[in-house]
Amino acid sequence: MVTLGELVSIDKVIDLQKDSKRNVLLGLAYSNSDVYYKLTSVIKRQPDIIALGSSRVLCFSPSFFTKKVQFFNAGLGVSKLHHFSEFLEKIPDTKEPKVILMGVDQYYFNDNFNKNFRSQDNYEQSYYNGGSYVAKFKKGYTAVYDDFLNGKLLFRDINRQDNSFETFGLNARIHAFGFRNDGCIQSSDPYNKNDHLFQDTFRRIEKGVQRFEYGKELSEKSLHELDKFLSECKKRNIYVVGFLPPFANSVVNKIHSMKDKYSYLSLLSPEIQPIFFKYNFNFFDYTDISSLGAQDIEFIDGFHGCEKAYLRLFINMVENDTHLQKIADVSALKLALKQAKNDCKVFE
Numbered sequence: 001m002v003t004l005g006e007l008v009s010i011d012k013v014i015d016l017q018k019d020s021k022r023n024v025l026l027g028l029a030y031s032n033s034d035v036y037y038k039l040t041s042v043i044k045r046q047p048d049i050i051a052l053g054s055s056r057v058l059c060f061s062p063s064f065f066t067k068k069v070q071f072f073n074a075g076l077g078v079s080k081l082h083h084f085s086e087f088l089e090k091i092p093d094t095k096e097p098k099v100i101l102m103g104v105d106q107y108y109f110n111d112n113f114n115k116n117f118r119s120q121d122n123y124e125q126s127y128y129n130g131g132s133y134v135a136k137f138k139k140g141y142t143a144v145y146d147d148f149l150n151g152k153l154l155f156r157d158i159n160r161q162d163n164s165f166e167t168f169g170l171n172a173r174i175h176a177f178g179f180r181n182d183g184c185i186q187s188s189d190p191y192n193k194n195d196h197l198f199q200d201t202f203r204r205i206e207k208g209v210q211r212f213e214y215g216k217e218l219s220e221k222s223l224h225e226l227d228k229f230l231s232e233c234k235k236r237n238i239y240v241v242g243f244l245p246p247f248a249n250s251v252v253n254k255i256h257s258m259k260d261k262y263s264y265l266s267l268l269s270p271e272i273q274p275i276f277f278k279y280n281f282n283f284f285d286y287t288d289i290s291s292l293g294a295q296d297i298e299f300i301d302g303f304h305g306c307e308k309a310y311l312r313l314f315i316n317m318v319e320n321d322t323h324l325q326k327i328a329d330v331s332a333l334k335l336a337l338k339q340a341k342n343d344c345k346v347f348e
Helices: 010-019 034-045 083-089 112-115 133-149 170-174 193-207 220-235 249-257 267-278 307-319 329-340
Strands: 024-026 049-053 071-075 101-103 166-168 237-243 284-287 297-302
Touching: 010 024, 010 034, 049 237, 083 220, 112 193, 112 220, 166 170, 193 249, 193 297, 220 237, 220 267, 237 267, 237 307, 267 284, 284 307
Parallel strands: 024 166, 049 071, 049 101, 101 237, 237 284
Antiparallel strands: none
């Protein structure tokens, strides 16, 4: 665990990523300090703009913005709607970002989802740095031992190292997977093999489980939580651009085929948009981005778009938002999209 970097201090990694010109990759396998890592990074870096939301905002990158803009991706810094306010509350006054790109996942407003994911309700429990060196060792050594016995981890893997970047954690060292200096996810293989042709997403939809719970009405509590967060942002002079993240085209069609089981989805924009407009913020519905030219091949799985898909929606955002036009070059972004080398990645 020592060699793999699983016992590293999260604060040490944050400082290294902040100050190093070399890419430092954090990809732990036996502990989870994502919330602490993202929030503490934002506090220490004081970026101009952040992307905040679930894993569905992780494809926003610094390359989307002009070089003078300091961007950090705080994706996975929250997992429920009320976490947004708690995230913001922990950022000291004067250290908040100027702009937040807010990923408003559709299922945040479905009470059936909220009931099934109550284990994630307590934000303070998620705000955890992994504990002491000894605590991490006690928690992880049995899992490492089991992985050796089951053949999931080999001795040769321990010494594997890509010298082009510094790694901390098994996932970073073996799979080149983890958080980069800018908070974005790096992956040697962007596609989710467990959702080949979106079969796992389709299963979730057919059974109404795992973020695809059925729902007919919007959660009033969630609407209140959204208003509370946006009100606080307004008080702290933070400009917010909210959006509903995209589903793959085939997934959108599958949801539509379920008739009224997901009728709450059609209520989202009419209810959410006025709340954003109330505070002079902007809001976009990107549930279906086929009209922007996105195809299924531009999705990691059924509900996570690749960088290329997110560049498409970001270009549309910028074209329709005067604040973003000051910090992003639409012409340069359109050229980058046109010159993309593959269906997933646009920038190196």
